Amino acid sequence: MWFNCAKRSSHRGILIGIIPSIITWRLWARQCKARMEGVQLSIDSVWMEIKFWIHHVSENLLKVTSLSSTDRKLLNDLEVPIVPVKKRVPKCIKWWRPSAGWVKLNIDGSCQGNPGNCGGGGVICDSTGSLIAAFSESYGFGTNNNRS
Template structure:
């Protein structure tokens, strides 16, 4: 569906120039100065008048929605989202499955990581949660993976199917993508652990 926000942004410069031209003439012809704030207010009013006529309620791009929100026009705009069905699957016999997730508030920002470990028959084995200080999403994800693999080794679980929601980190560990220098320290420690254990790392959104 066409993003009507693009039409609105296309005509907005004309509205801005029109209001600046009117303000200039009002100042020169009538001797009445028009402030920049008043010009901005008039432009915003034009946008509010035109927005409903352009049917902005249908689906728009996420970046467009942010701009609409800043103008107070978001309303009932539908932001398209991709839906994926996520299903827990059993690990191979003799293996355990560990789901790991980490995130940094603001990316970078204050970071946390956690997850859960289960046996092949879905029995709960352990859960974990840790704070990792200031960092990026990638850093906390790699650190969380290393910490949980270390825990598995210490608990005697040497066959681990680990699932992460960071495709970048998973691809790098499976040698399908490059690793950022900022993540190298924890990435190298994970790879070292993987040489002493049987580890399968996969991505799940």
């Protein structure tokens, strides 16, 4: 029933859905440590490990815009930080034609991952906005700041 309540379409829902797995995994690890190594971990230390792993997973998954009161209470009880998504303000960008007799070069680059595959390209346009030339290049593996 728990897994049916978790919404798989959101990061929060995924986190809530895997909480039983994290709890089961830490309890199983506690039992194995007791049976195989003769070390009995306290319930408090197991609870701290559970909260650590939920927090660790949430750092990568939990980016929310809104929470239901039930979800907020559950995450607060488990001491999972709620990280709000920063709202981006759209910025209107307009291309301005160069003066008569001039050309304009527009370039850009990107990296798929950081590090990851990098590439770039550009266009040259005249004062009427007509394309004169265009180019692109793969730069191989690197970061968004430099090539490795």
